[in-house]
Amino acid sequence: MARIAILIPTYNERDNIPILIDDIFKILSNGHDVHIVVIDDNSPDGTAQVVKKVSEHKNNVHLLSRPGKYGIGSAYIDGLIWSGSNLSPDVFVQMDADLSHPSYYLPELVKNILEGYDVVIGSRYVEGGGSVSWSWRRKMISKGANLITRLLLRIREKDATSGFRALSIRAVHKLLGFNLSSKGYAYQIESLFLYSKLKLPIKEVPILFFERRKGMTKLSISEITSFALLIIRMSMTRFRIFN
């Protein structure tokens, strides 16, 4: 039986998080020791209180409360550090709280790590994957951003921005040993760049990505700007870092 830590960063996800927690246990508990770690940044909508309540009648739900909105990337890093030292899982999973990443893909992600991959990406851009109910404009923007990122950074994986990922102990160890500069959404790219340059075995499995169920996006203009700046900076230094 493998121990799995599912890391979920939250900022104002009060209505989504109890549904997601329920889904995860239903789908993954069979045969695994599943732990859910919610990293909440003092959400004004009371997400932390909702998670606390759920954890009172469900085992293995853990809440990490941070005092302010420090970004999704730094939430993942804190979650990985905490889980590594408190749970010692065999597999780490990163996923969004807003039900965009369907839990029924979890067994496939986990299985591939247990079979020896270090990074498994839930991918919208391999055959069988996609985004449900996105306008063609949004699809183009996402695909374009992915393409530019992959070309500039020479990353082979098709969905470089996907946040739905499973990681092995080795991948997490490598990641934590490297001081990533991105605190926000760019974390996904920067971490994938690292895995790819370290030549860790990476697999993409197709997923359908759904529009967030409830609540508002946290993807701000400043997040998009720092994302773009990171890619430019990394593409200029890509031959030097990690050598």
Ligand SMILES: Nc1nc2c(ncn2[C@@H]2O[C@H](COP(=O)(O)OP(=O)(O)OP(=O)(O)O)[C@@H](O)[C@H]2O)c(=O)[nH]1
């Ligand atoms: N702890 C923490 N979580 C965050 C932060 N920013 C975003 N999140 C969470 O990270 C996940 C992804 O954020 P979303 O707002 O869904 O971003 P997105 O999927 O690009 O945008 P949508 O189209 O609105 O879904 C969600 O679970 C958010 O609640 C943050 O600063 N801190």
Ligand SMILES: [Mg+2]
């Ligand atoms: Mg989302």
